[in-house]
Amino acid sequence: MKLYLSLAAYVAAIVTANYMTSNYGLVPVGLGLLVTAGTFAAGFALLARDFVQRYGNVRWALGAIAVGAALSWLFASPGLVLASTVAFAAAEMVDLLIYTPMRKRGFIPAALLSNVVSAPIDTVLFLWLAGFPLTLAAVEGQFIGKVLWATIVPLALFAAAKRLGGGEGVSSTSPTHAGLRP
Template identity: 50%
Template sequence: MTTTSRPYAADPASATVRGSHRSAPAMVAPVLAFVATVVAANVLTAVFGLVPVGFGLTATAGTAAAGVTLLARDWVHDVAGGPAVLVCIAAGALLSAGLAGPRLALASATAFAVSELADLAVYQPLRRRGLVRAVLASNAVGAPLDTIVFLTLAGLPVWAALPGQLWVKALTTAIPVAVVWTARAVLRHRLRPGGS
């Protein structure tokens, strides 16, 4: 298993995979991003409920933050491993219980835990073959599971909100992945002999 000092190395073959040992400072940013986006998703949903997201669809107000949370979860996996993800889920739930209410906190923690199991099955095996493929595949599985479990336990209309939730989560996943993919392509081109 190869380790690197960056969570997403330019060379996928040298990228860190789950369970690698990292220094505590390297774990701070992904852990804070994960917990903060969990709490933001729950607080926004508690305050604003369902909101229009275009194309006649609705989603919970925290859906965009929840989409970013799925990316942050993968980042935590890379730098700290699966147990750290579970600690982040618990921390996010505790903070959310105080800020957004116990029902949303329980729904969120359960949904993230269920999607985490799917992530373990999908992201980990694919991570060695590249970040973009692993993130897209794990989120394609994790996002619907997370959404259905969350909406059901939170007492929100599942089938009315599901299409909008999936649309926003797909968008909040695709944009950062496209940025990373583009940056890597540019970096590879510049590092290649004869590149400009």
């Protein structure tokens, strides 16, 4: 069930990011920074991908990218969908190199490090391939949006919920025997 919820969240985030960016382009977020309108959804997608790998594997994640790309064709321009698909796939390969071996050290450190590394790769590839300007304001804005608001904040909430609920552990990859003790 958790795998299917993670897959649904991942696909929905991909489609939402593409729809928002296709319809609203670059938007100011303050402090002179710009983001594509789908940045927060794209950042959430990077985190959702880690949950897909946590409960499934890389094949599920790549399949979700394909489904997200196919559905995005209904809502976004072909060039934007292609740029998004390439960027998400490249970020997934980076994630495979970082998140997968780091899972042994815990979900949160693995997700955090993989997203900090994959977010700028996803950002630069996407902006370049989609024809958006590769300016410092756009790259910084997207990095802050993807890493701070769409990765660090949700991971902190995830950790707090697990600690308070005494549920599934945040420091192990095995959901069956890794509970945190309150």
